[in-house]
């Protein structure tokens with residue numbers, strides 16, 4: 001496809017990709033004076049914009065979403081454990097077409113009505129919609145009996161594996177998709193009734209909401225905001241452990257946002273509550289959806305306390321231990337973290353969360369880039 005004027009580009013994309021001229025202006029603005037470069041710059045942007053708008057349409061429009069299921073791909077779960085296949089050193093999440101799924105359900109003598117419980121979790125750049133379906137959860141809208149797990153696993157040549165166990169052995173794309181899927185499936189499973197009328201709520205086709213037919217109250221999937229903060233005194237950082245952590249693991253300090261709080265207020269409160277310190281400065285680093293034990297949005301920050309005000313008063317109701325560690329100590333543990341069990345030798349004083357966890361990224365960032373431009377808390 002070649003164009004001679006930007007108007008032609010605009011018309012083409014407006015017609016075929018349902019994007020506005022504002023988007024185009026933005027992409028042209030970002031490009032150079034060369035028309036071909038405009039085009040490629042725009043193509044890059046348009047893939048994302050087009051995909052986003054397609055997903056928006058599927059969430060809002062039940063008929064469009066049903067149609068997307070015909071050509072879509074399904075990820076399978078059983079009681080919130082994803083179906084995985086082992087390949088070399090990692091797990092792979094297989095996808096199934098609607099036809100394959102219907103055949104499978106037929107083989108097990110099950111009603112294809114269970115497909116109504118599937119939830120939309122994303123789409124490919126070519127607009128192949130992706131869905132997740134749990135074959136083991138009992139749902140009000142479909143068959144009551146759980147499908148036989150072992151028989152399913154044999155037929156599907158895979159295993160339903162707990163996400164807590166499998167997450168760190170998945171590639172980034174599958175880890176993110178399956179985390180989203182599990183969070184959404186869990187939310188639907190636990191929010192089947194209206195908290196006002198007590199009546200069963202009805203899921204829309206994509207699973208982006210549930211509605212109470214008796215009073216039209218709309219329920220949206222919930223996510224709880226949590227701050228996770230790496231506190232530093234300039235030369236050392238504070239690592240903590242809860243009794244529920246795996247043995248020997250230390251992490252950054254985390255806490256749920258209370259209603260009415262800003263992120264800054266949560267950071268200050270949690271640090272005061274858990275280790276008895278006052279934050280001097282803080283700055284935002286990144287965020288991550290975290291599926292365990294329920295859906296949270298982890299908001300990661302770096303904070304500093306004033307030098308000379310570093311004495312810890314650990315709240316033992318919340319934490320099992322908290323201590324300051326030097327940059328060298330943390331760097332050594334990070335290096336060991338990246339080695340396999342066989343490569344590790346000697347006693348490991350403690351270990352840190354795996355790469356995929358935002359706590360790991362936060363700690364790594366501190367080790368590698370100690371000075372950032374902090375804001376007053």
Ligand SMILES: NC(=O)c1ccc[n+]([C@@H]2O[C@H](COP(=O)([O-])OP(=O)(O)OC[C@H]3O[C@@H](n4cnc5c(N)ncnc54)[C@H](O)[C@@H]3O)[C@@H](O)[C@H]2O)c1
Nearest residue numbers: 224226228251254255256290292293298353357358359360
């Ligand atoms: N991805 C990561 O790197 C990472 C690292 C550390 C912690 N986390 C997650 O952060 C979350 C919070 O950390 P924490 O346990 O230290 O929080 P926390 O310090 O706020 O303590 C948890 C307590 O807060 C209360 N609470 C308040 N609001 C809550 C809500 N919406 N849901 C559940 N409990 C609520 C409960 O009493 C609970 O026992 C945990 O779910 C944990 O999985 C993730």
Ligand SMILES: [Mg+2]
Nearest residue numbers: 253254255318
């Ligand atoms: Mg905490």
